[in-house]
Amino acid sequence: MVSRVIPVDPFDLVIFGGTGDLARRKILPGLFRRFCAGQMTRDSRIIGAARGDMDETAYRDMVREAIAEFGPSRSEACAVEDFLSCLGYVSVDARGDDGWCDLKSALREEEGIVRAFYFSVGPSPLKKLAERLRQHGLAHDEVRIVVEKPFGHNLASARALNEELARHFDESQIYRIDHYLGKETVQNLMAVRFGNMLFEPLWNAQYVDHIQITVAETVGVSGRGSYYDKSGAMRDMVQNHLMQLLCLIAMEPPARFDPDAVRDEKLKVIRALDPVDPDQIVRGQYTSDGAMASYREDVENAASKTESFIALKCYISNWRWANTPFYLRTGKRLSDRASEIAVVFKETPHSIFGIDSGRHRNVLSIRLQPNEGMTLGVTIKEPGPGGMRLVDVPLDMTFAEALGPDAEEAADAYERLIMDVIRGNQTLFMRGDEVEAAWAWTDPLIEGWERRGDSPKPYDAGSAGPDDAAFLINRDGRRWRRIKS
Numbered sequence: 001m002v003s004r005v006i007p008v009d010p011f012d013l014v015i016f017g018g019t020g021d022l023a024r025r026k027i028l029p030g031l032f033r034r035f036c037a038g039q040m041t042r043d044s045r046i047i048g049a050a051r052g053d054m055d056e057t058a059y060r061d062m063v064r065e066a067i068a069e070f071g072p073s074r075s076e077a078c079a080v081e082d083f084l085s086c087l088g089y090v091s092v093d094a095r096g097d098d099g100w101c102d103l104k105s106a107l108r109e110e111e112g113i114v115r116a117f118y119f120s121v122g123p124s125p126l127k128k129l130a131e132r133l134r135q136h137g138l139a140h141d142e143v144r145i146v147v148e149k150p151f152g153h154n155l156a157s158a159r160a161l162n163e164e165l166a167r168h169f170d171e172s173q174i175y176r177i178d179h180y181l182g183k184e185t186v187q188n189l190m191a192v193r194f195g196n197m198l199f200e201p202l203w204n205a206q207y208v209d210h211i212q213i214t215v216a217e218t219v220g221v222s223g224r225g226s227y228y229d230k231s232g233a234m235r236d237m238v239q240n241h242l243m244q245l246l247c248l249i250a251m252e253p254p255a256r257f258d259p260d261a262v263r264d265e266k267l268k269v270i271r272a273l274d275p276v277d278p279d280q281i282v283r284g285q286y287t288s289d290g291a292m293a294s295y296r297e298d299v300e301n302a303a304s305k306t307e308s309f310i311a312l313k314c315y316i317s318n319w320r321w322a323n324t325p326f327y328l329r330t331g332k333r334l335s336d337r338a339s340e341i342a343v344v345f346k347e348t349p350h351s352i353f354g355i356d357s358g359r360h361r362n363v364l365s366i367r368l369q370p371n372e373g374m375t376l377g378v379t380i381k382e383p384g385p386g387g388m389r390l391v392d393v394p395l396d397m398t399f400a401e402a403l404g405p406d407a408e409e410a411a412d413a414y415e416r417l418i419m420d421v422i423r424g425n426q427t428l429f430m431r432g433d434e435v436e437a438a439w440a441w442t443d444p445l446i447e448g449w450e451r452r453g454d455s456p457k458p459y460d461a462g463s464a465g466p467d468d469a470a471f472l473i474n475r476d477g478r479r480w481r482r483i484k485s
Contacts, residue, residue, distance in 0.1 A: 005037050005038050005039050006039070007038060007039055007040070007041050008039060008040065008041070008044075008114075008419055008422040008423055009112060009113075009114050009422065009423075010041055010043045010044050010112065010113050010114070011044045011045070011113060011114035011115070011116060011422050012044075012045050012047065012107050012108055012113055012114070012115050012116070013031075013044070013045070013046050013047070013116050013117075013118060013418075013422075014047045014049050014103065014107070014116070014117045014118065015027060015028075015046065015047070015048050015049060015118045015120055016049045016050070016092070016094065016117065016118065016119050016120060016121055016125075016129055017049075017050060017118075017119070017120035017121040018047070018048025018049050018050050018059075018089065018120070019048060019050045019052055019054070019059070019062065020050070020120055020121070022120050022148070023048070023066075023120050024062070024063075024066040024069075024070065025066070025070050026070075026179075026412075026414045027118065027120060027414060027418070028046070028063050028066050028067070029066060029067055029070040029071040029072075030412060030414045030415030030418065031046060031083075031415065031418065032067050032071050032072075032079075032080070032083050033071065033072055033412075033415055034415050034418075034419060035079070035082070035083045035086070036072065036079050036083075039419060040086075040419075042082065042086065044086060045086055045087075045088060045108070046086055046087050046088070047087075047088045047089065047090060047103070047106055047107075048063075048087065048088070048089045048090075049089075049090050049091075049092045049099075049103060050089075050091065050092070051091065051092070051093060051094070052091060053091050054089055054091065055089070056087070056088055056089050058089075059087065059088075059089035060084045060087055060089075063084060063087060064080060064084060067080055067083075088106055090102050090103045090106055094121070094125040094128050094129050094132065095125065095128050097132075100132055100135075100136040100138075101136070103136075103138065104136055104137065104138055107138065114142075114144070114422050114424075115140070115142065115143050115144070116143070116144040116145070116146065116421050116422065117129075117133065117138075117139075117143065117144070117145045117146070118145075118146040118418075119145060119146060119147050119148060120148060121148070123150060123152070123161070126147065126161065126164070126165070127164050130145070130164065130165055130167070130168040130169065131168065133145075133168065134168045139168060139169065141170070141173075142173075143169070143173060144173050144174075144175060144421050144422075144424070145165075145169060145173060145174055145175065146175045146177050146418070146421055147165070147174060147175065147176050147177065148177055149176075149177070149178060149240055150231070150235065150236075150240075151176055151240070151430070151435045152435070152439060153230075153231075153235065154439055154443050154446075155436060155439035155440050155443050158435050158436055158439045159436055162432040162435070162436065165432075166432075171431065171432055172426070174432070175417075175420075175421050175426060175429045176429050176430040176431075176432075176435060177417055177429060178240055178241065178244055178429075178430060179413040179414055179417065180240075180241045180244060180245065180368070180413070181244055181413075181417070181428040181429070182412070182413030182414065182416045182417040182420075182428060183368050183369070183372065183413050184372055184416075185366055185367060185368050185372045185373065185374070186245070186248060186368060187428070188366075188374070189248050189249065189341070189366055190248065190257075190262075192366075192374065193253075194253050199364075200253070202345065203320075203343075204320045204321070205320065205321055205322050205323060205324040207345055207346055208324055208343060208344070208345055208346065209324075209344045209345060209346045209347075209361065209478075210324060210325045210326070210327060210344050210476075210478060211249060211250075211324070211325075211326045211327070211341070211342065211343050211344065212326075212327045212328075212329075212340070212341070212342040212344065212480065212481055213242055213245050213246060213249070213326065213327070213328045213329075213340075213341050213342075214328075214329050214330070214338065214339065214340050214341075214342075214480075214481070214483065215237060215241060215242060215329075215330040215339045215368075216329075216330065216331060216334040216335075216336060216337060216338050216339070216483045217330075217331065217332050217333075217334060217337055218333065218334060218335070218336065218337045218462075219332060219333070219337075220286065220292065220293070220295065220298050220308070220332050220333045220461070221295065221298050221299060221308060221332055222293065222298045225298050225299035225300060225301075226299075228299065228306070228308075229299040229301055229304055229306045230306075231306075232306040232307045232308070232310075233283075233307045233308060233309055233310040233330055233331060233332070234307065234310055234442060234445065234446055235442070235446070237310075237330040238310060238312075238328060238330065238442065239438050239439065239442045240430075240438065241330075242328050242330060243270065243438045243442075244266075244430070245341055245368075246269065246326060246328070247265075247266035247269045247270065248266070249341055249343070250269045250316055250320070250321055250326070251265040251266050251268065251269050252265050252268065252320065253265075257427070258427070259425065259426040259427040259429075260426075260431075262427050263426075263427075263430075263431045263434055266434060267431070267433060267434050267437055268318075269316060270434065270437040270438055270441060271437055272316045272317050272318045273314055273315075273316055273317075273441050274314060274315045274316070274317055275441075275444060275445075276312055276313070276314050276445055278448060278449070278452070278454075280312055280313040280314070280472070281310070281311070281312045281445065281449070282309075282310065282311045282312070282457065282465075282466060282468045282469045282471075282472050283307035283309065283310050283449065283454065283456040283457065284307060284308065284309030284310070284311075284331060284456050284457045284458070284459045284465050284466035284468075284469065285304070285306070285307060285308050285309070285456040285457070285458055285459070286308050286309070286331075286332060286333040286458075286459055286460070286461045287458045287459065287460060287461065288461065289460060289461040289462055292333070292461055294461075295308045295332070295333075305453075305454070305455050305456060306456070307456040308331060308332040308333065308456070309329070309330070309331030309332065309334075309456070309459060309465045309466065309469070310328075310329065310330060310331070311327070311328065311329035311465065311469040311472055311473075312327075312328050312329075312445075312472075313325050313326070313327050313328075313472060313473070313476075314326050314328065325476065327472075327473055327478075327480070329465065329469060329480070331459075331465050333461040333462065334462070334463065334464060334465060334483060335462055335463060335464055335483055336483045336484050337369065337370065338367070338369065338370070338483050338484060339367070339368035339369045340365055340366065340367050340368065340481065341365075341366040341368070342363055342364070342365050342366070342481050343363065343364040343366075344361055344363050344478075345361055345362040345363065345364075346361070347359060347360065347361055348360075360379040360390055360392055361377075362376065362377055362378060362379070363375075363376075363377040363481075364376050364377075365377070365394075365481075373396070375394040375395065375396050376394070376395045377392050377393070377394055377395075378392070378393060378394075378395060379391070379392055379393075380392075380393055417429070464480070464482075464483055
């Protein structure tokens with residue numbers, strides 16, 4: 001299968017924080033892959049902007065090293081040099097006035113050139129960057145800005161950030177990026193749901209027993225301790241990543257595949273979420289396994305009550321999902337790295353095969369990482385003589401196997417989303433009211449356990465999380481799906 005790559009319009013993309021870790025690991029290697037694929041044209045320009053005093057040659061050398069470390073496994077030297085010729089660098093002080101005139105002179109004013117600014121920085125410089133862009137005449141009405149998470153620390157801060165950005169930019173110009181929404185499988189979820197008559201009639205409380213959303217990581221928080229200990233798994237993962245997955249799995253069909261139509265339906269899901277009782281939430285914190293440090297050692301806080309794991313059960317109060325539980329869990333230092341949405345269908349109302357045939361359910365497993373793809377479990381007769389013995393087998397659609405090498409070379413989340421910014425397509429980006437609604441649901445849960453002084457349950461590094469998380473779902477007569485890479 002040959003994929004069709006449509007080039008985007010020529011652009012000037014300024015990356016604030018252009019020497020930072022995210023730029024080196026994801027943004028710049030991703031843009032190089034789009035350049036090699038022919039999607040980024042040779043008349044496009046990428047300008048790194050940071051406080052460091054660096055000339056253009058030094059910046060290109062840094063990007064060359066980043067491509068060698070994080071880029072495609074096979075990179076033609078000529079392609080690398082051609083890509084580097086599209087790069088520039090300007091030293092800019094986000095909080096002062098130094099460098100802004102140089103940046104303005106580096107940008108083109110030609111008609112048909114898309115102008116975008118990627119704020120690959122923490123939340124504190126955002127206000128100043130937005131102000132400086134307007135103050136120095138760099139932000140006209142067609143400019144697009146890309147804002148990285150976290151989008152605030154709570155509802156009040158998210159609202160303040162939205163109001164600050166709105167002083168300088170229209171909502172149609174703001175792209176709040178969540179890389180989970182750029183994953184191929186996440187987008188395929190919409191295609192599977194709304195492009196196949198097979199699934200949509202069954203996608204409701206009448207046929208679905210429950211839904212599990214799991215994002216498990218093997219890494220700890222070492223290196224991110226100062227940020228993570230003020231955030232925790234709820235703020236870092238549930239409020240954004242898992243919330244977005246929940247919205248896509250639960251939303252009503254939009255009238256059309258249009259940015260605001262899709263985001264309107266996602267917003268309805270968030271607003272229909274019920275409050276979660278304390279006994280439906282399990283928080284955990286990993287302990288040392290001897291070889292690796294504990295969470296408290298990683299964050300250098302011996303009294304920390306911040307969770308590195310959270311599991312919760314929630315309900316959506318609407319006609320489609322009434323009384324259907326959604327089980328969410330995410331954590332650090334777990335046994336395997338895996339992200340999965342599992343739609344577990346109900347058992348047949350009556351088995352004609354008798355009690356010896358066992359219990360069987362169809363499960364649609366949507367794997368986000370690793371080995372992106374989908375598996376539908378179906379029940380068949382076990383081959384061989386000896387009666388009607390039933391067995392569950394998977395109908396597997398692993399993208400790399402089903403679609404061939406093109407699937408392996410497909411754009412990763414960041415490069416796909418950046419290309420959407422250049423196209424002006426906001427479908428996979430969060431709207432301001434969506435972010436605020438997510439915080440409005442999340443804040444009372446966090447405030448509740450802080451007010452009660454709850455401590456997270458300890459769990460062994462390399463395990464599936466605290467035992468209480470298993471009890472959360474087991475008491476409903478259900479089981480977590482096994483975490484596996």
